[in-house]
Amino acid sequence: MPFGLTNAPTTFQAAMTTEFRHMLDRFVLIYLDDILVYSWSLDEHMEHLHTVLERLRQAKYKANRDKCEFARQELEYLGHYVTPQGIRPLADKIEAIRVWPEATNTTNVRSFMGLAGYYQRFITGYSRIVAPMTRLQSLKVPFVFGDDARRSFQALKMAMLMAPVLSIYDPTLPTRVTTDASGYGIGAVLEQHDRDDWHPVEYFSHKVPPINSLDDARKKELLAFVMALKRWRHFLLGCRRFTWVTNNNPLTYYKTQDTVSSTIGRWMYFIDQFDFTPKHLPGLSNRATDALSRRPDLCAMTHHACAFDEELQRQFIRGYESDPDFATLYAQLSSDHPSASHYRIVDGYLLLHSRGQDLLCVPRDRRLRTHLLGEYHDSRLTDHFGVNRTIARLRQRFRWPDLVTDVTRYCDSCEVCRRSKPRNRNPYGELRPMPIPQEPGLSIAMDVTGPFPRDRLGQDDILTVVDRLSKYARFLPCKYYATAPELVRLLHTSWICSHGVPEDIVSNRDTRFMSAFWTSLMQESDTKMKPSSARHPQTDGQTERAHQTAQMMLRTLIRPDQKDWVDRLPDIELAYHTSLHPAIGVTPFELHHGGRKKAVSSLIFSSHEQPT
Template sequence: MPFGLTNAPTTFQAAMTTEFRHMLDRFVLIYLDDILVYSRSLDEHVEHLRTVLERLRQAKYKANRDTFEFVRQELEYLGHYVTPQGIRPLADKIEALRVWREPTNTTDVRSFMGLAGYYQRFITGYSRIAAPMTRLQSPKVPFVLDDDARRSFQALKTAMLMATVLSIYDPTLPTRVTTDASGYGIGAVLEQHDSNDWHPVEYFSHKMPPINSLDDARKKELLAFVMALKRWRHFLLGRRRFTWVMDNNLLTYYKTQDTVSSTIGRWMYFIDQFDFTRKHLPGLSNRAADALSRRPDLCAVTHHAFAFDEELQRHFIRGYESDPDFATLYAHVSSDHPPASHYRIADGYLLLHSRGKDLLCVPRDRRLRTRLLGEYHDSPLAGHFGVNDTIARLRQRFRWPDLIIDVTRYCDSCEVC
């Protein structure tokens, strides 16, 4: 094939895909002229190699033996370092991002976002973290590197330095998909369980489509699951039962309705192709996917650092019991015969169910509120946003009396701001 033809890469990739179609994603990966053969054992690997080499011979493709590497436990492939323990970005690529200078024009932004976007599966909440920088790639937007874009630039670099090692998908292991949706975006995590714990295979986040931004919470949650299934269809379609973890019993709700919209009907038809069980997890516990669906600073790094441990639980309970806003309510809801209301108790926490979401009630405990404000304003990926943005983020998760006063006072006293 002559060099320089516009369609040469596409044509060659199509030819290779045709030759190895029945092997792809079973024991072969192909990108142009790079062929990766993977196996579970040495004996199996030898058989796979014979099959691949025989197919090359039949198709009359010549291979350069000097470029072959056989029986490798660890290797670099398409910008990733692959080991039996998992997959991670190459160190030199991460270093390139770390030392990347602040962009001065649209071309610089596109170069940076091209490299960062290639590794977005390793970054929780990528679409929301990158939103201010993504806007600058448009030729219709004048290039102005404002404070939001600078925070997005630094947050992406920090997130890449803290990138999680992703596990290699194994169809024999228990699998779960955790989803969440907010007014800002959609988040999902694909995980698998080995003999010890759950490990992430891939993170996924997506900006909420404008047409769906005004939908109710249930429809957004269902959209999140549909988008996750489309993203990981090659993993999940046809496999034995996996678990869908969500914070709304929305399938039960929609299946009990006499009529649903045509959109919901199409989504339900698509979902019915998959074999899964449902598991309800309150939003307070569903931190990973919940964080992915929120704004840039509410990524999983922040939520993992801010764990709801026993000490924090005691602070909440003591705060409820001494708070003039919540003391009587907390006593009534935690009684043996609580009155019907939108409030409920979960693990000692007082939750308000509003617009399809459980909001955590925050008592008047100065130490507790300061800690929350610190996590949502000062944490490494929070970006020290202003009063209005901080209030908006906190309102997504908390029922907080005097929120405006507390946030204004805290931001005014912030030395960094």
């Protein structure tokens, strides 16, 4: 394998893993060309060494004798010093961090963070310590190595100098995983008990993903446990029962919930692979992981959003007193004996306690709401994000009834967004309403609906034909899989022979109506086809409405076995044609034929009249 190729490390690692696949994690660890053989005793170690060297000989790999160390109880491996008592960083690496000069550009910060981050498993609260410097790694942020970054730089150096010795994981010892979560980060500690005390094996901290930032405390605590299990899956899966320690007492009964969301359901499915016992530990006793999950930089930014000047505070109070949504509630809470509620008043502000946090209620004051919308949409920290992200940010701290409507209207009217953001959809087409026919019979609309229960002739569908001016309709039974020639024959015999050839036909884009046979026949008849737009049934709204009317009337007339629906269609047509249509003000029969048709009631009464 030549040096310098991009895929050389991956190829070589794959080759080594293949050769030693039966020994890995049993008594061999391999990272590229570094092979570590570990054993419980010297005799066992000699057997393992013989097995490894024999495999190297068979694979025709050569080992450099000068770089090999045999039968050592303490050694350096991959930047760590490994002893029977535990693992600690190499002294020369710690010294390099101690004498590292202050960064002067983004590249220097990345180099320092890369070295320090390699040893973050030894540092409690690593994410919290390096938060000010983490922001400086982005090229989008102006590089200013200020006081916060300088304090973070020195604190990280001190933490590395005082890094504890981490125990080597032993699958035979009692194990516990302690987790905690805040609104901004999660933390976890993997520990083992050696008959004297609990000793850390590894620390872990991580920022809460943005998609989970709005979850309640219980869901974030469960997320912390899921991420810890993924981090230490190679230790915990298949081992003896371990203990999960959390400061969220209801979470210890997570399996007894009646209903869970799809996300929690997937997490529970993953968690059930592990054998553990949940245990509640109050937050004051859970200091290590509590510190890992706290990030003061993000906390400060969130609380800053509620800092208003005195004039705005007075506007809030005046707004509560006149707001129809909050006035009564504000008056009750301001009394000497307020009733128990999720609402409370602090410094004149009305707060709603929801999902473990206080939300500031915003009265119906245009100036106040516009001010908040501007802060959470136009500022440099929010950078003109879209409607959904702006709503999510506001819902973290505020509550008012029309929040979604106000945010949508504000973002849609933002000049900066309209000028700077690309359009993600095609522009709307020109409105071109279809012209109203001048007389009945010139323009019809038709569509097919079904399927219905098949009758004795195999008919299980209805071809609906509606005159677009008079609303006169025919409900013609047909087969669901009728071909284009069959539908043409039905239209000819049941409509054209009685009402003439129309000038145009409005229909959907059914393949039978768009077929070459149908279109060529319409061209010969000098009839223009007007197909509707794709996925826009409103174009052919008249037949869609006629479908609904026919189906509703069928449900009221047919027998329970639904086999007589074809026999009921003439009755439905008669009732439809002789009833007043709201769109035209008269009956369809009267407008279509120019005269009234005798109704059913007239026929009934006339049959009982006696001649005088």
